[in-house]
Amino acid sequence: MPHRAVRDNFRGRFDGVGENLGLKICKLNEKIDLPPDKKDGNSGGNKPENKEKALRQMANFRFGEESAKAYKIAFERLGKAAKAHADCEIFEIKTSTRVLLGTGNASVFEFGFNLNYPWGVPYISGSTLKGAVSSYLARNGGKDWEIFDGAEKSRLQVDMFGGRLQGDSKSYVGLVTFLDAWMCPWASRDGQGDWFDMDIITPHYTSYYNGEGAPTGMDDPKPIKIAALCPGLRFQVILQGPEKHRKYVRRMLWELLEEEGIGGKTAVGYGRFEYIKNAQERSEEIGKKIQDVELVSELVELYKAYKNINEHGVLFAEKLREYGYDSDSGIEGMWKSLLPLDYLAIQLNDDLIKTFKDLKIRYKDFGNNISHWKKRFGVTDLSKSPEGKKLFDLMLAKWPEQIYANTDTKVVNELAYKWVDLSYSADELLDIIEGEVDLRWPKRDKLREYIEGNFFGDELELLVVCLDDAGL
Structure with a gap:
């Protein structure tokens, strides 16, 4: 006497809603329990049309x-x-x-x-x-x-x-x-x-x-x-x-x-x-490509492909410095993005920025690029970076009066270095106080504050006496 399969209790209840393909095909397919075909002795589930149905279920199944x-x-x-x-x-x-x-x-x-x-x-x-x-x-x-x-x-x-x-x-x-x-x-x-x-x-x-x-x-x-x-x-x-x-x-x-x-x-x-490379392997592979590139055109193509991967910005920047700046090489955009302060310094040095007003506008326009550059190179204070100091010195040489008169502007405020950033010795400061060194910046009205906060003992006493004599 044939026995009714347990799956009979569930037949039809999961049609259209089953989300487990194994269950749908192996357990809930009603064709599995059909009696043998009288002609060939195969089970009803083995009929071509039933197999076709199972294949379609697999090919069309969505989790x-x-x-x-x-x-x-x-x-x-x-x-x-x-x-x-x-x-x-x-x-x-x-x-x-x-x-x-x-x-x-x-x-x-x-x-x-x-x-x-x-x-x-x-x-x-x-x-x-x-x-x-x-x-x-x-x-x-x-x-x-x-x-x-x-x-x-x-x-x-x-x-x-x-x-x-x-x-x-x-x-x-x-x-x-x-x-x-x-x-x-x-x-x-x-x-x-x-x-x-x-x-x-x-x-x-x-x-x-x-x-x-x-x-x-x-x-x-x-x-x-x-x-x-x-x-x-x-x-x-x-x-x-x-x-x-x-x-x-x-x-x-x-x-x-x-x-x-x-x-x-x-x-x-x-x-x-x-094999799917993991993030570290992909990063190392890209880094090697950047380091091994020989032609400027190849570097430009690599940058187009990987410029959105921030971790490679330093490698691209180092490669740019290796090639040097050339306005005709197609890498000007890379300089603006990766080395914004260096780019502005080049523009100033080549007299392509004519006025202090133009510089302020350009510096403001480069705000996002400079922020990304700081993050990429771990710079917290522009005035302490070599790139910031170089750009400020060029500004100072070009427009000294305007720099002194506009210390509250963004470009001067962020780039102007302070006495504490320069690490002068006591002897060097004595030469500055006595006027033997032509120093345009920092302003001398902050010199006493710097000396009193960073020198002690005999050096402090001597420097203060010299400041008094110089009227500073």
């Missing part, structure tokens, strides 16, 4: 917004937990081609897939990654990794990934542990489902695969529809173990994923991944 938020929280918690362990290595990989994973898993629809629990989101099992790297090293790792005398694994494979040695009944734990690679939070594709594309594989040697003779090519090809992970999906890989071994395995995994791939149909280009 619900609320479920995606919850998944993201779980994903981030996993990463945070891994980062708390000093022996963990975390990085991301991205599908660069379609990928077939879990195709050998048992399924009523004749095609397999990997969906994690409880989310129903695609993932790459740790055992898949470990097995792939182990096999790759056995073939490409050199003599020490080769397998001899019918053994299942070499000693290095057992040491690194675990398993049994030939003639040894014990099973050993490997040095490196592979956690399941969770899919990183994703962006929905326009007009398509989130993760899968419908695809076809066509076995040409069915009899041979079934152990029924040689691959003669006389069999009729049988197209089989499947669901493949689409390109552009990212996965978070977590390795755990000693640092030396982790980094070696990571490097081998990158090679494997790029050159050979994992999963089904790798021989025809499926299963390829690319």
Whole structure:
């Protein structure tokens, strides 16, 4: 007597609202429990139209917004937990081609897939990654990794990934542990489902695969529809173990994923991944490009590409100084943005700023650039910076009377250095007081205050006497 499946109690209740693809396909698909077809003996769930329905569900499935938020929280918690362990290595990989994973898993629809629990989101099992790297090293790792005398694994494979040695009944734990690679939070594709594309594989040697003779090519090809992970999906890989071994395995995994791939149909280009550099690696790569650039035109192009990344501003500025200023080289805009005070000093020196009024306007216009420059170089007081002092000295040489008369203007107030900024010795101050040094700035009316606050004992007494004699 046939028994009614438990899923019958839920049939129809989740139509249109199910947000777990694994549950939707494996547990709630009404076609699974159909009786065998009288003609071919296959289960009703194995009929082409039922398989087609499941494939469409996979290809068109979109994860619900609320479920995606919850998944993201779980994903981030996993990463945070891994980062708390000093022996963990975390990085991301991205599908660069379609990928077939879990195709050998048992399924009523004749095609397999990997969906994690409880989310129903695609993932790459740790055992898949470990097995792939182990096999790759056995073939490409050199003599020490080769397998001899019918053994299942070499000693290095057992040491690194675990398993049994030939003639040894014990099973050993490997040095490196592979956690399941969770899919990183994703962006929905326009007009398509989130993760899968419908695809076809066509076995040409069915009899041979079934152990029924040689691959003669006389069999009729049988197209089989499947669901493949689409390109552009990212996965978070977590390795755990000693640092030396982790980094070696990571490097081998990158090679494997790029050159050979994992999963089904790798021989025809499926299963390829690319390594996603982390923020530090990307920054180091960009920094090296900037340092190695040889032509001004190349520097301009790099700046256009990376000017919004603030951490590279210092490198760009140093490179600009290395090349020097040239109004015809196409880098004037870079000078204005990255070295605003130097640019204004060049303009003053070349007599391109004619009046003090023009300078005040230009300085005001450069306000944002100067603020960014201060932040980039860690400058808190412009008057204490070499660039600020140089610009102010040029101003002072060009318009001394106007500088003295406009000490409250923004440009003078921010750039004018003070006695305390100059660090004169007592002997140097004596020469200044006695008029032996022609010093235009700072104003001498602040000199006594500076001396009384920074000198002591005999030096202070001598300097004060000289100030009195000079009437200062």
